[in-house]
Amino acid sequence: MNTTLTPQQISSYQRDGFVLHRNFLSAGEVTELKAAVLQCVTEMGKTRVAGGGANLQDPEGYYKGVFTQRLNLWRINPIVKRYMLSPQLGRMLCQLEGVKGMRVWHDQTLIKEPFGNPTAWHLDNPYWSFYSRHALSIWIALEEATLENGCMWFIPGSHKLATYENVGIGQNLADLFKIYPKMAETDPVSGPMQPGDCSFHNGLCAHGAGANMTRKRRIAMTCAYMPVGSTFNGQQNILPDAYFKSLKPGDTLANDDWNPIVYAGGA
Ligand SMILES: O=C(O)CCC(=O)C(=O)O
Ligand SMILES: [Fe+2]
Numbered sequence: 001m002n003t004t005l006t007p008q009q010i011s012s013y014q015r016d017g018f019v020l021h022r023n024f025l026s027a028g029e030v031t032e033l034k035a036a037v038l039q040c041v042t043e044m045g046k047t048r049v050a051g052g053g054a055n056l057q058d059p060e061g062y063y064k065g066v067f068t069q070r071l072n073l074w075r076i077n078p079i080v081k082r083y084m085l086s087p088q089l090g091r092m093l094c095q096l097e098g099v100k101g102m103r104v105w106h107d108q109t110l111i112k113e114p115f116g117n118p119t120a121w122h123l124d125n126p127y128w129s130f131y132s133r134h135a136l137s138i139w140i141a142l143e144e145a146t147l148e149n150g151c152m153w154f155i156p157g158s159h160k161l162a163t164y165e166n167v168g169i170g171q172n173l174a175d176l177f178k179i180y181p182k183m184a185e186t187d188p189v190s191g192p193m194q195p196g197d198c199s200f201h202n203g204l205c206a207h208g209a210g211a212n213m214t215r216k217r218r219i220a221m222t223c224a225y226m227p228v229g230s231t232f233n234g235q236q237n238i239l240p241d242a243y244f245k246s247l248k249p250g251d252t253l254a255n256d257d258w259n260p261i262v263y264a265g266g267a
Helices: 007-016 027-044 078-084 087-097 181-185 241-246
Strands: 018-021 068-071 102-112 119-122 136-141 152-154 189-191 198-202 207-209 218-227 261-263
Touching: 007 018, 007 087, 018 189, 027 068, 027 078, 027 102, 027 218, 078 102, 078 218, 087 102, 087 136, 087 198, 087 218, 087 261, 152 198
Parallel strands: none
Antiparallel strands: 018 198, 068 102, 102 218, 102 261, 119 207, 136 198, 136 218, 152 189, 152 207
16 A cells, blocks of 8 residues: 655645545555455445444435445454555545544445446535545545546535535435535546546545446445534434444544544644
8 A cells, every 4th residue: 555645735635625546555555455345246235334324224215326335344244444554544634634544434346337327526524424525535446437437526625615514415416516506617627547546636626527438347345534623413324223323413523443543643
């Protein structure tokens, strides 16, 4: 794992709300992580959240065609866990966000199948059970991600315009801009990647992906992280039922089993 960020990467992340990081994983690491991810997908069958999370059902219709989505693979696979909960990765997250510590929120593999639908413009953080301007995700390409097969796109600076209002990922690519018209005034930037490249995006940065016009799967592994000290906002998201019921808004989310600390050594 190449876990060294340049000062330029950190400053462009803070300005734009996203940054690309080439060759994060070596070819051997991509092979290892991809095999582990695909093994989890097979093992999980129709279960969407591994390891005891909320019992979410696979969607029907349009969203089913956006991707095959399986969450919290780290809970059932030691290889996925080693990568996604790596302290060296955790340190990069803290450097990017300028915070002291990060917990894992949830990982997810997002496989845009051949001829898969586009991923509409959206924000991530409004879905989660805490609100923070310093939450972020890593998106790792395990296969090439191209303009043809649905690579990621980002709107620079949109994280500074966003609130926690959730628009939801629907069928209309542009619904987000009904709530945030100013975001549509900036040119989006695409993020084509080779296997092993990754991007980081802030939980309030507008992003999406095009359709997969090819016959090959676009396979990505992603993970979202929550700053240490974040508090419950009342939404269940993927929290297990019993844990969700035990929480009241304002409680600190500090369950070391469900949201372990990835790094706590400071930025
Ligand atoms: O992979 C995609 O198409 C969307 C990814 C995404 O929304 C995310 O990682 O937050
Ligand atoms: Fe997203």
